[in-house]
Amino acid sequence: MTSQTIRYMAFAFAAADLLIELDGEGRVSFAIGAANIFFDEDEKTLEGRLWRDLVAEDDSPLVEALVEALDVGGRYGPVMIRLRGRRPEVNRRVLFNACRLPQQPDRIACAISQLTASAFSSIKTPEATGPGGLLGKDALSDRTAEIVAASKALDLRLALTFLELPGLTRLKGSLDHQSARSLMQRIGAALRAGSLDGQTAGQFADEQFGYLHEANKPTHAVVHAIEKLTKDADHEGQGIVPLTRNVEMTAGELSPEGIMRAVKYSIDKLTEGGSDAAIDGGLAATFDALVNATMERIDAFGRMVKHDDFKIVYQPIVALSDKSLHHFEVLSRFEAETSPYEAIRFAEETGLVEDFDIAVLMKVCAMLEAAETDPRLIVAVNISGRSLGSDLFAGLVQRELAQHPKLARRLALEITESAEIKDLSRLDAIVQRIRQRGFEVCLDDFGAGSASFQYLRALKVDWVKIDGLYIRRVLKDSRDRAMIESLVDLCKKLGVRTVAEQIENPDEAAALRKIGVELGQGWLFGKPTDRPTYKPPLGLPAVETPTAPRVRARRGGFRETWG
Template identity: 35%
Template sequence: MSNAVRRLAGFAFTSADLLLEIDLSGAITFVLGAAQAMVGKTEQALISGGWRFLIDADDRPLLEAMFAALDDGARRGPVQVRLAAGGAISLTARMLSENPGVICCAIAPAAKPALAPKAGQALHDRAVFEDLAKGLAEAARVTGQDFELAMIEFNGLEAVRKALTPPEAATLDQQVAGALRAEAQGGGAATHVEGERYALLRERGEAAEVMAKRLSRAIRTSDQAGAVTAAALAVPIENPGAARFSKALRFALDDFAREGIPDSPPASLAEAMNRSVRRTLTRAGELGMAVSQRRFTLAYQPVLALKDHSVSHHEALVRFEDGADAFAMVRMAEEFELIEELDRAIAEQAVRQLNADRTGRLKLAVNVSGASMISSPFIEGLTRLIERNPKSKGRLIFELTESSAIDDFDRANAHIQTLREMGSMVCLDDFGSGAASLGYLQRLSVDIIKIDGRYVRDLASEGRDAALVRHIVRLAKDLKVRTVAEMVETAEIEEVVRREGVDFAQGWLYGRPMAIPEWPDTREAAAPLPARRMGTRDDWR
């Protein structure tokens, strides 16, 4: 080995343990370094197998997008990717001008925990992304790195997806996720915001327009996706360790979900937050008027007892004027301390519906925020409401949501027992959706838990979700607590939840939310209804 080559190899190995050369077909044409130690393969096995067999299937779209966007002389990474055999590596790719068509990859141990989404997930969900962003911001405060929030809109993506078959659409979604992860910090800090809108965190430096062109090119590698073009906005994150960071990030993403990329981009995340706050305050004022003037209605969805298909009760779901998103409105009510008034107004309307029921068989479940459940004035108001309306006694169920965290479990549990003593059952809503679910069940004595629909709707596949539901039901039975499965949308899923021992079921199989409570004839199998896309909250509250 000549001195020049030896020096070059020494230079390379100061930052990497394994060097690969990959051609445009995906074949590994050259290997140098600690192959066995780094990836568990011999040099000969790597050359004969190609790079794809080496990488976990969930991370292949990331590298495909990264390689496809390389120009002569360009460098991408480092990104963390998982190996098919287990473990993770840090990979940096470069295409040398002197050797076009050959991708040089430097591989080193993954220095930090992988930022990749969980197995089977294309991208992080919004909550995990926000937590991840908080962690990166704290790290940046120590290391001095500068990060920015990039918001990306894939114009035409929804139209293209609708024109594809389900397998083709799934492939396109994987391609989009891979392209986004290739741009994100560590190959993982990206999320789906709404519709065609996505967000990611990355280090500052490159113009957002350059990234948008690269994303457009990555998606156009599919013939069917030729009409998709990306637009991007990057917002600097200043003072990343500040306490306002999490709120600023949430407001900025909420605003992006509603408004898209603005014509006049904000100069910083703080400015993006301020704009969002101004708009939100206006909407909060409108929400306050809607609540105080009772400008909302309730829709009713049946909940069935699986033992005999009889209607156990109906859940009352709030619907605002002008089709406003209920989930967003309730979240805003919590943010601006309007939730007690909203929960009280919904309970009052539910009681009026019970008073109007001449059959005596109607029972209604209404949602109550954690913030309301720890409020003594709210519980006192509920008890007076029930006492004044004896027809409602024993016919109200209160579903406790996790959307606002409980910070006083002793008081919350005392209030729950007060409601139970008045004949009302209490249910933990969306059990399993948040990290606090087990803690709630441990510290609160309730009658029912409602299993989060995200675990229910794919039960027929008998995967990890089925095992999770099985354990939740077993835990509930040990605690003498009944269970409700939501998002039961097919007879097949109903059969699975019945077999697992779930007590009640709710979902489109039995009917959509209606303006008037109905008792569907469920003795015969209901016609299957179109499954909802994950992430929608159209039945929320």
């Protein structure tokens, strides 16, 4: 078989716009195809030039790693690279493939294709902050989410390979600065060379990495490349054997968004726990287990919301001055084995809480409007600060309240997880639109974070609920009592009323009343119950309480014990 025939076979196999053949020195020995599309010149002018002259400088390490790792009979790609144009502004992104045919083991055939209607060409590449063009943890998670969503229509099976490089920190510490930097650049390039498009590889932690690729693509070339790189750099010649685990990006009926929520949540949990979080098999096996378990939990949580598999309960909030009922906080309770705290926290951390919050609000509004509901019933519903970070969610809340104007003064919103909100001026604008409709707003867990007084300065609300940490110590610690006294005094001057939660005994209630706290909540006044009922403590006569129909619902308090 002639060399010319072999070249045409490679060209046909690649189905590319341009075929470039490289000799052992990395020079173009042959070129055929539409070179003018990429370089504005004839393919014959490419012959004799080094491949580095044709590739954008930032992508040269990627191509170098790919070429060095290419075995006889092996193939790499496609990866997305930029070709070097005559001027920097005309550099073009292309899909790049490379193969080393058995008939010509000393030559590498490189196939270049245009990015036209590719599913990934319109996806914005985030800024690489790591060595060798690697993405950070969050950037890789976000980009993977977008590509998984784009690939669904193409029926393309994708996988995320997680790598742990035990001893990498030690190895870098044994090298001088320049050598350590060069090693990390080469490791980054090797990971990018194995990724789907050269842009979906990242670093999660000091010794933890990952890259997205087609599910059926072997990963041994990347592993071998890293083994060789670390062995060459190691003065002792030992190197590092990467621990790897592949996680396919499909899971039953779970949407790509749900899959990536699971992946991102698992990455966060794994990197938080480090080696202490590992199960048998190391961190890679732990990551695999976390992803699979999280996918199952997300799927189960979605089904639970869809089928109303939890119920509404009510906990009374009373006036400390005379123990009279003021309103009820609406909470959610799940199946017996599921902790409300854990369920809501999981929804918060996986991004599921927005749908959950708006569904609860809609359910509670419908319950209050029902003919069988006592019109005296007043309730508060929790809204996560994470949810309010979404413009779409904030708009849905406004729309729901606008549809129920008669519920003003009967429905209040408690903002939980306020520490998650960074743009306080934006949040205050949302709060004021809610208050203008006649619905009161309470800031929950006040005092739990160092920025609580900053929130009070920036947000004009009707109530603040003092965190139970201070309430439990009001009789034991004079400093905590002084904190509550100062907070109550400040709130009075600002025209903001106060609520104390987790009140367990009459002495705590009396101390808080003396300080000036207006309302109280806790087991002293009643545990959450299926119906809004309240029996005053301390032998006071029972009072008639408003009624509501027994309903199923989707959201309420945040705490497992106290709501």
